[in-house]
Structures are given as structure tokens and as C-alpha cells.
Amino acid sequence: MEWKTRVTDLLGCKYPILEGAYAGIGNWRFAAAVADTGAYGLITASAYRTPEKLREAIGNCRDATEGVFGVNLSFGVCPGIEEMLEVCIEQEVPVETAGYKPDSLAPRIKESGLTWVHKCARVRDAVHAEKLGADALIVVGLEGVGFKSPEQLPTMITTIQAVRELEVPFIAAGGIGDAHGFLGALGMGAEAIMMGTAFMATDECPLGEKAKEKIVRSSPYHPQLRSQVLSPPDPVAFKEAMDMRDQMPVEEWLRMVERVNFKDPSWKTDVDPAGEFAFDDEWMGEKPSKLVSLAVGVLDRVVPVKELVDGIVQGAEELLGGWEFLKTRSVNHDSTGD
Numbered sequence: 001m002e003w004k005t006r007v008t009d010l011l012g013c014k015y016p017i018l019e020g021a022y023a024g025i026g027n028w029r030f031a032a033a034v035a036d037t038g039a040y041g042l043i044t045a046s047a048y049r050t051p052e053k054l055r056e057a058i059g060n061c062r063d064a065t066e067g068v069f070g071v072n073l074s075f076g077v078c079p080g081i082e083e084m085l086e087v088c089i090e091q092e093v094p095v096e097t098a099g100y101k102p103d104s105l106a107p108r109i110k111e112s113g114l115t116w117v118h119k120c121a122r123v124r125d126a127v128h129a130e131k132l133g134a135d136a137l138i139v140v141g142l143e144g145v146g147f148k149s150p151e152q153l154p155t156m157i158t159t160i161q162a163v164r165e166l167e168v169p170f171i172a173a174g175g176i177g178d179a180h181g182f183l184g185a186l187g188m189g190a191e192a193i194m195m196g197t198a199f200m201a202t203d204e205c206p207l208g209e210k211a212k213e214k215i216v217r218s219s220p221y222h223p224q225l226r227s228q229v230l231s232p233p234d235p236v237a238f239k240e241a242m243d244m245r246d247q248m249p250v251e252e253w254l255r256m257v258e259r260v261n262f263k264d265p266s267w268k269t270d271v272d273p274a275g276e277f278a279f280d281d282e283w284m285g286e287k288p289s290k291l292v293s294l295a296v297g298v299l300d301r302v303v304p305v306k307e308l309v310d311g312i313v314q315g316a317e318e319l320l321g322g323w324e325f326l327k328t329r330s331v332n333h334d335s336t337g338d
């Protein structure tokens with residue numbers, strides 16, 4: 001069947017499935033591999049550090065795939081974000097901005113006519129970005145990984161609310177990793193999904209094999225993972241950390257914000273947080289990978305990226321076929337008890 005939505009029309013991909021951004025590992029080879037499957041690939045600009053390197057990465061990605069891809073520009077993470085945007089404009093590559101307020105880049109993006117997706121953690125920030133002119137919005141639900149907001153809500157209610165409040169197409173994200181999550185999100189009115197954790201458990205992800213195996217072995221029930229992902233950061237600590245943005249180099253600041261996100265009580269000290277968290281008891285089993293979401297609950301093994309995407313699409317088609325009877329069955333309404 002044809003998986004056509006306003007998002008596939010906007011971005012030009014075959015399937016309404018988007019790759020997440022990854023600081024450090026979101027490189028062009030990975031984006032090209034995702035784009036080759038018919039999903040939408042994403043180069044993370046911060047993985048390249050300079051406009052020259054980003055330009056080269058875009059060129060390499062174009063040469064490597066016939067599929068479509070964009071570039072993620074994450075506020076607070078991407079160095080020289082304005083210059084990185086200029087490269088995207090020059091190369092005519094769609095951008096995905098990420099962070100709660102895209103105000104500083106919005107006028108230039110709109111003036112350039114570039115396709116623009118914005119990603120944030122609250123529906124109200126999405127509504128704000130829509131007013132600035134974003135063409136599509138992603139709001140990552142609580143189950144997802146990445147920058148957390150103390151006001152973040154679970155993916156299901158986030159999706160339903162966002163679809164109600166936005167005019168432009170909405171892309172659901174947070175804890176999605178299989179056909180059921182994909183179809184469920186579309187059923188709630190989303191016009192695509194975006195996956196971060198699920199794409200990391202693929203052969204093409206530039207992560208070590210051991211790290212990938214650990215992702216698929218991680219349990220969504222592990223108390224440390226649940227705490228990392230589900231409980232929002234302490235709002236006071238979060239604000240304090242945000243206010244310290246200009247007091248140190250950005251990498252150092254990001255590591256600090258990450259520790260606030262992970263509820264590390266010693267986030268202000270220079271103690272290495274590894275092993276310092278509260279959930280150390282052996283009976284809890286192996287510690288989960290730190291940078292994953294509850295999507296680990298639906299990931300069984302590391303697979304080629306094509307297998308992941310095809311499995312989601314084919315699984316969704318089978319599910320739809322299986323429910324076809326709902327449209328045709330004759331229901332016996334006889335309730336007389338005779």
C-alpha cells in the first residue's frame with residue numbers, strides 16, 4: 001500500500017518514518033543508509049563541528065543515496081548554528097531545528113524558503129513554532145530520550161493534543177520502535193513518526209557493537225532507565241543549569257545539563273557521574289544504556305536498517321489487514337437473551 005501523508009509530501013520520502021538526530025554519531029553514512037530504505041535520513045550538524053565539514057557531509061550523502069534526508073540543527077549543541085544554517089540554505093537541504101525556541105533562526109529560514117521541521121518537548125512550544133512558520137512539528141513524548149522538559153507529557157497524550165492544536169502536520173516521537181507504535185501514532189492523527197533509539201539498534205548505526213547489543217538487552221522495567229526517562233528533571237536544578245549556559249564551554253555545560261536530566265544529585269560537582277547513581281543493586285541486573293528511551297521494550301535484536309523499516313511498514317500493513325473485518329463483520333445486536 002502507499003504510505004502517503006502530508007509529511008511524505010513535504011519531505012519527499014516514501015514512508016512516513018524519520019531518523020532522529022544524534023549528537024556525535026549522526027553522520028552522513030547513517031543518514032544515507034536510512035534514506036536508502038525509503039525513510040527520511042538525518043545528518044546531525046553538531047557531528048561535523050564546522051560549516052565546511054557539514055557541506056562535505058551533505059555532498060557525500062547526496063552521492064551515496066537516491067533517498068531524501070535533512071539536517072538537524074540543535075540549539076545549545078550545534079556550534080555556529082547560524083553558519084550551519086547558511087550551508088543548508090546554500091545546499092537546499094531541509095532543516096530540523098531542535099530546542100524549545102527556534103526564534104533566532106526562524107526569520108532566515110522563512111526568508112530562504114527552506115523546508116522546516118521543528119522538534120521540541122511541549123505542545124505549546126510546537127504551537128509557538130507553527131506561528132513562526134514551521135512546516136511540520138515534532139513533540140517528543142516523555143518516553144523518548146534527549147532534552148527533557150519538566151512539563152513533558154507521555155507520547156500518547158502529546159500526540160493527540162498536538163494533532164488537535166496544530167494546523168501543520170505532526171510527527172510523533174518518543175518510545176516508538178515497531179509496527180504497533182507506528183500505526184498507533186498514525187491512528188492518533190500523526191502523519192509520521194520519528195525514531196531515535198530504534199535506529200541506533202541497527203547494523204548501520206556508527207556505534208560500537210557492544211553498545212548496540214546493550215541497547216537491545218536493556219529492559220524498560222529497569223528502575224534506573226525508568227528514572228532517567230520517565231521522571232522529569234527537577235525544575236529548580238534544570239533552571240539553574242540553563243542559566244549557567246554562558247559560564248563554561250558548551251560541551252562542559254551540555255554534560256552538566258545531561259546530569260540534571262539524569263537526576264544526578266551531584267550534577268554541580270565535577271564528579272564523573274558514571275556509577276554514581278543510586279540504582280546500583282545487583283539484583284536489578286545490568287545497568288541500562290544511558291542514552292536510550294523506553295523504545296528498548298520493543299527492540300529484540302540489532303538488524304540491518306532496511307529490516308527495521310521494512311518490518312515496521314509490513315507489520316503495519318498486516319495489522320491493518322487483520323482489522324479489516326471490523327469494517328465488514330455483521331454484529332449481532334440481539335440482546336433479548338432468547
Ligand SMILES: Cc1cc2nc3c(=O)[nH]c(=O)nc-3n(C[C@H](O)[C@H](O)[C@H](O)COP(=O)(O)O)c2cc1C
Pocket residue numbers: 020021022023024044046072074077098099119140143144145146147173174175176194195196197198200291292293294295
Ligand atoms: C545518543 C542520542 C543522541 C541524541 N542527540 C540529539 C541531538 O543532538 N539533537 C536532537 O535534537 N536530538 C537528539 N537526540 C534525540 C533523538 O533525536 C530523538 O528525539 C529521540 O531519540 C526520540 O525518542 P526515541 O529514542 O524514543 O525514539 C539524541 C538521541 C540519542 C539516543
